[in-house]
Amino acid sequence: MDRPLHALTAIEAAGQIRRGRLSSLDYAEALLAQAAAREPVLRAFAHLDAGAVRAQARRRDAQAPGGRGALHGVPLAVKDVIDTADMPTTYGSPIHAGHVPRRDAAVVALARAAGGIVFGKAVTAEFANRAPGPTTNPHDPERTPGGSSSGSAAAVGAGIVPLALGTQTTASVIRPASYCGVHGFKPSWGEISYAGIQLTAASLDTVGLYARSVPDLALLHAVLTATPFLAPMPGNVAAPRIGLCRTPFADQAEPCVHALLDEAARAAEKAGATVVECVLPRPFAGLADAHRWVSAWEGARSLAFEATRHRDRLSADILEGRIRDGEACSVELYRASARLGERCRLEMDALFAEYDALITPAAAGEAPKGLAFTGNAVFGGLWTLLHVPCLSLPGARGPAGMPIGLQLVGPRGGDRRLLELAAWLERAVFG
Amino acid sequence: MDRPLHALTAIEAAGQIRRGRLSSLDYAEALLAQAAAREPVLRAFAHLDAGAVRAQARRRDAQAPGGRGALHGVPLAVKDVIDTADMPTTYGSPIHAGHVPRRDAAVVALARAAGGIVFGKAVTAEFANRAPGPTTNPHDPERTPGGSSSGSAAAVGAGIVPLALGTQTTASVIRPASYCGVHGFKPSWGEISYAGIQLTAASLDTVGLYARSVPDLALLHAVLTATPFLAPMPGNVAAPRIGLCRTPFADQAEPCVHALLDEAARAAEKAGATVVECVLPRPFAGLADAHRWVSAWEGARSLAFEATRHRDRLSADILEGRIRDGEACSVELYRASARLGERCRLEMDALFAEYDALITPAAAGEAPKGLAFTGNAVFGGLWTLLHVPCLSLPGARGPAGMPIGLQLVGPRGGDRRLLELAAWLERAVFG
Numbered sequence: 001m002d003r004p005l006h007a008l009t010a011i012e013a014a015g016q017i018r019r020g021r022l023s024s025l026d027y028a029e030a031l032l033a034q035a036a037a038r039e040p041v042l043r044a045f046a047h048l049d050a051g052a053v054r055a056q057a058r059r060r061d062a063q064a065p066g067g068r069g070a071l072h073g074v075p076l077a078v079k080d081v082i083d084t085a086d087m088p089t090t091y092g093s094p095i096h097a098g099h100v101p102r103r104d105a106a107v108v109a110l111a112r113a114a115g116g117i118v119f120g121k122a123v124t125a126e127f128a129n130r131a132p133g134p135t136t137n138p139h140d141p142e143r144t145p146g147g148s149s150s151g152s153a154a155a156v157g158a159g160i161v162p163l164a165l166g167t168q169t170t171a172s173v174i175r176p177a178s179y180c181g182v183h184g185f186k187p188s189w190g191e192i193s194y195a196g197i198q199l200t201a202a203s204l205d206t207v208g209l210y211a212r213s214v215p216d217l218a219l220l221h222a223v224l225t226a227t228p229f230l231a232p233m234p235g236n237v238a239a240p241r242i243g244l245c246r247t248p249f250a251d252q253a254e255p256c257v258h259a260l261l262d263e264a265a266r267a268a269e270k271a272g273a274t275v276v277e278c279v280l281p282r283p284f285a286g287l288a289d290a291h292r293w294v295s296a297w298e299g300a301r302s303l304a305f306e307a308t309r310h311r312d313r314l315s316a317d318i319l320e321g322r323i324r325d326g327e328a329c330s331v332e333l334y335r336a337s338a339r340l341g342e343r344c345r346l347e348m349d350a351l352f353a354e355y356d357a358l359i360t361p362a363a364a365g366e367a368p369k370g371l372a373f374t375g376n377a378v379f380g381g382l383w384t385l386l387h388v389p390c391l392s393l394p395g396a397r398g399p400a401g402m403p404i405g406l407q408l409v410g411p412r413g414g415d416r417r418l419l420e421l422a423a424w425l426e427r428a429v430f431g
Numbered sequence: 432m433d434r435p436l437h438a439l440t441a442i443e444a445a446g447q448i449r450r451g452r453l454s455s456l457d458y459a460e461a462l463l464a465q466a467a468a469r470e471p472v473l474r475a476f477a478h479l480d481a482g483a484v485r486a487q488a489r490r491r492d493a494q495a496p497g498g499r500g501a502l503h504g505v506p507l508a509v510k511d512v513i514d515t516a517d518m519p520t521t522y523g524s525p526i527h528a529g530h531v532p533r534r535d536a537a538v539v540a541l542a543r544a545a546g547g548i549v550f551g552k553a554v555t556a557e558f559a560n561r562a563p564g565p566t567t568n569p570h571d572p573e574r575t576p577g578g579s580s581s582g583s584a585a586a587v588g589a590g591i592v593p594l595a596l597g598t599q600t601t602a603s604v605i606r607p608a609s610y611c612g613v614h615g616f617k618p619s620w621g622e623i624s625y626a627g628i629q630l631t632a633a634s635l636d637t638v639g640l641y642a643r644s645v646p647d648l649a650l651l652h653a654v655l656t657a658t659p660f661l662a663p664m665p666g667n668v669a670a671p672r673i674g675l676c677r678t679p680f681a682d683q684a685e686p687c688v689h690a691l692l693d694e695a696a697r698a699a700e701k702a703g704a705t706v707v708e709c710v711l712p713r714p715f716a717g718l719a720d721a722h723r724w725v726s727a728w729e730g731a732r733s734l735a736f737e738a739t740r741h742r743d744r745l746s747a748d749i750l751e752g753r754i755r756d757g758e759a760c761s762v763e764l765y766r767a768s769a770r771l772g773e774r775c776r777l778e779m780d781a782l783f784a785e786y787d788a789l790i791t792p793a794a795a796g797e798a799p800k801g802l803a804f805t806g807n808a809v810f811g812g813l814w815t816l817l818h819v820p821c822l823s824l825p826g827a828r829g830p831a832g833m834p835i836g837l838q839l840v841g842p843r844g845g846d847r848r849l850l851e852l853a854a855w856l857e858r859a860v861f862g
Contacts, residue, residue, distance in 0.1 A: 085736075102530050106630075109735040190634050190769065191762065195733035199537075199626040202633055226732060227762050301657060302626035304537040305516075308544040331622065331658050335844045338621065346777075413766045 005030035010074050010162040010216045011231075014115075017060075017073040024073030024117070028057035031075055031119065031160055038158040041141050043134040044151040046080045047088050048120035056117040063115075070219060070229055072115030077155045077164035077210075080121040081128045081148075081198035084108055091198045092124040092133055092148075095310045105196025107165055107207055107224050114223045119161050122151030125374060127303060128167055128200055129322055131315035132374050138180055139402055143367040146176030147374030149208060153180040156210040157403075163220055166208035169200040169295055171363070171380020173208025177392035178405030179367035179375065185209040185217045187415050189387035192224045201298035203338065204291070204384050214423040217391070221415065230416065237424035242268055243278030243355040245409070248285035249378045254365035256398040263396075264359055264406050264429045271428035278351070278358055284344055284382065290337035291381035292325065297334035300326020341385040345412065348386050352411035357421045362405030366398035379407065389415045391422045395430035436461035441505050441593040441647045442662075445546075448491075448504040455504030455548070459488035462506055462550065462591055469589045472572050474565040475582040477511045478519050479551035487548040494546075501650060501660055503546030508586045508595035508641075511552040512559045512579075512629035515539055522629045523555040523564055523579075526741045536627025538596055538638055538655050545654045550592050553582030556805060558734060559598055559631055560753055562746035563805050569611055570833055574798040577607030578805030580639060584611040587641040588834075594651055597639035600631045600726055602794070602811020604639025605838055608823035610798035610806065612834030616640040616648045618846050620818035623655045632729035634769065635722070635815050645854040648822070652846065661847065668855035673699055674709030674786040676840070679716035680809045685796035687829040694827075695790055695837050695860045702859035709782070709789055715775055715813065721768035722812035723756065728765035731757020772816040776843065779817050783842035788852045793836030797829035810838065820846045822853045826861035 005027055008016070016022035032050050039045060053075065060073040083089050083101035090096045103109075108118065123133035125148035135150040137143040138157035145154040149166025153176030156164050166173045168186045177184025185208065192207040199205060207224060211217045215231050222229035244265050246253070265275040299322045300307065306314055307323055314323070360383075364376040383390045389412070392405035408425065410418030436458055439447070447453035463481050470476060484506065491504040514520050514532035521527045534540075539549065554564035556579035566581040568574040569588035576585040580597025584607030587595050597604045599617045608615025616639060623638040630636060638655060642648045646662050653660035675696050677684070696706040730753045731738065737745055738754055745754070791814075795807040814821045820843070823836035839856060841849030 096533065099533050102527065102532075103736045104740075106733055106735040109739050110732070113735070113739040190729070191765070193630065193729060193732040193735065194633055195630040196736065199624065202625055203621050225762065226735075226758070298621070298624060301541070301624040302537055304540040304544070304624065304657075305534045305627065308540050309535075327657070331656065334622070339844075413770075 006034040006159045008162060009213045010071065010211060011219055013162060014070065014072060014074050018068070024057040024060040025054060027073060028053050028075060028117065035160045038160060042136055042138060042154055042158050044122055044155040044158065044160065045120040046090060046123045046133065046151065052086065053117065053119055060115060060117060069114030071111060071223055073117065074115070074163065075117040075119035075161050076111060077119050077122040077152050077161045078108060079149050079152045079166045080124045081167055082108060082165055083196040084118055084121065087118065087121055089121060092126040093306070095306055095313045101196070103196060106193035110224055110226060122155055122164060124148050125150060126315050126318055128169060128172060128198060129318045130374060131317035132371055136371065137367050143369050143402065144179065144371050144374050146179040146367060148172040149176050150374070152210050153177055153182055153184065156180070156182045156212060162212060163216060164210040166210060167197060168206050168208045168380065168384055169204045170291065170384055171377035174380050174390050174392045174405070174407055175363045175375055175377060177210060178362035179403065181394040181403030183211045183213060183217055183394060184392040185221065186384070186390045187221060188389045188412050199302045201295040201302070203298060204295055206384065214419055214426060218419045221419070232420040232423040234420065234424040234427055236420055238272065240273045240356040240421055240424065241354065242273050242275045243358040244275055245278040245280065245358040245360040247360055247379065247382065248280060249288060252364050252376060252378050253361045256404060257361045257365055260396045260404055260406055261359060261361070267429040268425060278355060281347055283340065286340055287344060287382040287385055288378055290340040291385045293329050293333050293337040294341060294385065296322050296325030297329045345386050348388060349411060357418060358409040360407045360409055362392040362407035366400050366402035366404055383409055387412050389418045391418060393422060393426050393430065437465040437590045439593060440644045441502065441642060442650055444593060445502060445505050449499070455488040455491040456485060458504060459484050459506060459548065466591045469591060473567055473569060473585055473589050475553055475586040475589065475591065476551045477521060477554045477564065477582065483517065484548065484550055491546060491548060500545030502542060502654055504548065505546070505594065506548040506550035506592050507542060508550050508553040508583050508592045509539060510580050510583045510597045511555045512598055513539060513596055514627040515549055515552065518549065518552055520552065523557040524737070526737055526744050532627070534627060537624035541655055541657060553586055553595060555579050556581060557746050557749055559600060559603060559629060560749045561805060562748035563802055567802065568798050574800050574833065575610065575802050575805050577610040577798060579603040580607050581805070583641050584608055584613055584615065587611070587613040587643060593643060594647060595641040597641060598628060599637050599639045599811065599815055600635045601722065601815055602808035605811050605821050605823045605836070606794045606806055606808060608641060609793035609836030610834065612825040614642045614644060614648055614825060615823040616652065617815070617821045618652060619820045619843050630733045632726040632733070634729060635726055637815065645850055645857060649850045652850070663851040663854040665851065665855040665858050667851055669703065671704045671787040671852055671855065672785065673704050673706045674789040675706055676709040676711065676789040676791040678791055678810065678813065679711060680719065683795050683807060683809055684792045687835060688792045688796055691827045691835055691837055692790055692792070698860040699856060709786060712778055714771065717771055718775060718813040718816055719809055721771040722816045724760050724764050724768040725772060725816065727753050727756030728760045776817050779819060780842060788849060789840040791838045791840055793823040793838035797831050797833035797835055814840055818843050820849045822849060824853060824857050824861065
């Protein structure tokens with residue numbers, strides 16, 4: 001292969017390392033060189049220490065071949081709301097500048113136990129909310145990479161790391177994936193532990209994955225759930241039933257997004273799928289508001305320490321947004337909102353008797369210009385509240401030449417099947 | 432009143448402090464004296480620094496009357512899985528000896544913002560699981576106080592603090608309340624933030640409250656949910672419909688527990704209630720197993736850092752229990768178990784159309800002898816998985832003279848109403 005090392009997928013790199021064709025250190029050096037080239041403009045990392053990366057890579061190279069894990073020698077970026085015991089974790093807030101946690105988050109521990117290398121801490125919006133960090137879009141430095149997992153998506157998009165961890169409480173994994181042109185995956189709620197991660201809204205918070213291929217997402221997902229890895233086989237998929245779901249918020253999506261959905265539907269049909277317009281039942285129109293109140297009630301309370309002790313160092317964005325909402329929200333409104341989410345979850349289960357997956361907007365359009373606004377989150381919140389697995393496929397471009405993602409949504413708990421359908425659809429649409 | 436200061440309820444103490452009849456420091460001194468008398472045998476605290484308690488009390492006394500909160504000057508004990516920025520938090524594990532977190536857990540921040548004083552860190556079983564600390568039962572030092580919120584329940588039971596915080600993933604609040612003869616409350620899942628608390632199983636973990644009266648529980652609940660406090664008025668309750676629910680695990684309850692349920696039913700009827708035997712639908716018998724697999728899947732993964740990096744310093748109890756279970760559990764079994772919980776939650780909602788509350792065993796019997804086993808948890812797990820609010824009322828005694836609690840269970844989200852019913856029932860049964 002003539003591709004540069006930094007363009008390998010995680011599975012390719014792990015395979016070469018396993019077969020002794022590549023050392024973890026040489027691979028890390030290639031990624032560090034790419035970081036040196038891109039970081040001055042990209043600013044994806046809140047913390048990146050080349051010496052620490054090399055030291056980890058050398059330790060991986062020194063390990064005996066027996067007992068090596070599936071990610072042996074492969075670096076990943078970790079969103080800076082996820083604790084790391086050997087690197088600062090600031091949650092994107094000056095309140096916690098320089099803080100080094102006592103322990104790794106569960107997902108970091110699992111990635112390390114599988115042989116992974118923590119490449120650095122990726123920039124997050126303040127407390128995984130909206131006030132952005134300095135990261136720019138890897139495809140246009142004058143545009144936002146999206147948020148809140150800004151640095152994670154940008155680092156994968158810029159070819160600095162093959163894998164990254166993010167988190168999603170609204171649209172914080174899928175929207176940056178769409179804007180940065182990378183593969184993003186928000187698994188079903190509940191299966192991946194949130195231990196050691198900044199809590200926002202515990203009934204919504206989900207660990208997210210970034211990669212540059214569907215099989216890489218599946219590999220990382222297996223590591224983080226501590227389950228066996230089965231490579232997604234598009235050949236296992238025959239004549240899938242796909243719902244084209246523009247959502248109740250369709251009018252907020254730009255024409256290029258609707259055009260991508262139409263094009264994907266045609267390509268899927270040509271490859272053997274059945275595609276039917278899926279109109280969500282009427283109560284689903286309330287999910288955007290329901291998500292707002294659930295995330296605000298829980299989110300404001302999760303920030304009680306900062307809101308009571310360091311209020312002057314919180315951004316106006318969070319104070320006048322989620323915290324004000326959460327302090328204003330009555331317990332009755334919170335409960336009614338959470339119940340609507342639960343009711344729609346069950347309706348969604350029933351709906352998936354008719355569909356193997358839905359295709360739906362990953363974001364409202366291309367990444368907006370400017371860095372102050374991380375973009376419209378409406379195409380994330382409803383699915384996060386529904387606890388369903390969501391995956392964004394890159395490959396399409398909008399009118400300005402910027403990436404736009406195609407979001408796939410599957411039934412709760414159907415993560416492995418969704419990865420397989422994504423592999424199939426990717427070949428059908430972008431193949 | 433002739434009662435000693437350490438016997439005041441939180442509402443009484445807060446009232447006297449508010450009216451200037453008692454200083455926070457004098458109150459704290461009375462509690463410290465009680466601690467000095469009881470702690471040598473009780474061992475409820477993992478950390479208790481009299482100087483730090485006095486310093487907090489002096490600061491409360493120095494605060495201007497304007498802007499004082501509902502807990503102004505009132506100490507509470509905090510289970511040692513709940514982070515405190517000024518005191519060590521060890522999660523009941525030697526792995527984390529001496530660890531002082533960067534910030535207070537959200538519940539601690541809310542209690543402090545309301546004027547509360549952190550009296551000390553209460554002993555927890557290792558990672559809020561089963562391996563016990565040194566705490567003894569306040570009513571018999573040769574018996575367990577229950578677990579995992581051992582120190583919190585024991586400290587309230589011994590009159591050292593009027594309030595304490597615990598956590599429940601199975602039965603860790605209600606069972607110690609029953610064994611130690613105190614009021615315990617596990618609210619509905621989801622409303623109180625778990626930020627800054629050791630995660631076990633995020634879909635079950637719930638902050639718990641200890642106090643020595645129902646109104647005190649209601650006050651603390653209002654503080655922790657950041658909602659207005661409305662004192663529970665038993666006079667608002669007329670002719671409640673109560674279900675007597677022995678659960679599918681009735682044969683594990685000792686005769687004294689069944690006798691207490693019968694007696695409570697008779698007393699409630701005499702006071703105007705309708706009491707009907709409530710037999711849970713057949714699928715509910717699967718909830719004990721379902722709870723086991725949900726808590727094990729999530730719990731083992733939440734401990735990934737300790738299990739991969741410090742495995743030799745975990746107890747055999749947790750390694751051969753929750754961690755082995757969680758590592759052995761397939762994702763399919765986990766999902767099926769979580770789904771059974773969800774299905775039963777909805778059936779439970781429907782069931783509560785017929786009942787205002789259920790009465791049910793708080794524990795299988797009196798606190799067992801010995802400190803190695805924290806007791807049978809079967810009367811907790813099902814309700815925790817059902818996300819319903821649960822409250823244990825003290826007042827009854829078993830054949831050995833040890834306390835046994837009466838558990839009340841209400842519908843999800845009906846926390847405030849359950850507190851009112853508890854006040855009514857307490858008067859009817861124990862009044």
